[in-house]
Amino acid sequence: MVDTAPVVFGSAFLVNTRSPDAIIYNDQSVLEMFHISGAFRVMHTVPGCDITEFMSRAHYRQFRETMISMVLSTDLKVHFEHLSRLKTRVATDAYASADRKDVLLLLGQALHTSDISNPTKSNPLMMAWTQRVMAEFWLQGDRERSLGMPISAYMDRRHPAVSQCQMGFINVIVKPLFVEWRKLLGGIVQPAIDCLASSLQMWEMEGNARAVGWEGLGATCAESPSVQLRHTLSIR
DSSP: OEEEOSOOOOHHHHHHTTOHHHHHTTTSSHHHHHHHHHHHHHHHHSTTOOTTTTOOHHHHHHHHHHHHHHHHTTOGGGHHHHHHHHHHHHHTTGGGGOOHHHHHHHHHHHHHHHHTOGGGSOHHHHHHHHHHHHHHHHHHHHHHHHTTOOOOTTOOTTSOOHHHHHHHIIIIIIHHHHHHHHHHHGGGGHHHHHHHHHHHHHHHHHGGGGGTTGGGTTHHHHHOTTOOOOOSEEEO
16 A cells, blocks of 8 residues: 655655664665665556566666666765766766766766756746745654754744755755756756756845745644654555
8 A cells, every 4th residue: 555645754864763764775865765666666566567577687687777876866965976977077078988887877967957957947837846845844844843853954944044045955956967967968958057047046136035934834734643744655
């Protein structure tokens, strides 16, 4: 049976609270490990879901290796390590004749880039997704408070700092990665970078004004004793 949980807690929270999944995956990329493992479990146990059914053994091994590598690349803990590797490969024109490791790195970075691309969208879409992300952050902060744990950065709804969170996210995480894609792929990436500049300018000029009232998102749900706060999906 698969239940949809109300909150997605970060891997660090799961590790710090000794979550069963953190124990299963030895504190390593807990959410990413959980999702890729769950995906393959569904493929191999649910009738009609095995897209690998007609693959040869060699093709299946390559497919599985690729999927695992790509999903693990979405873990922000490896962001700077992988970005550094990407910069080196782009600077040396390594992708002119890429080997298997280069392909895996590039595919992983493509998925990771998509995963963090919220600030590169048009303003209405960017705001909608930012609101969802911050609501999720604050729900985790609520849980941390209830457990007497230190509240993670930007996750305290009592002290909302949406603009600071988003500006840091853009400047430190998102923009440097899109700059490398611009070098690799050329002008096709420029519209995304333009949207990044627009998003950054909006947060710099308007500060937290755009997010006034957001701190109330999900508060009733999080504080209700009838709601069991669990991360992502729980497969029983």
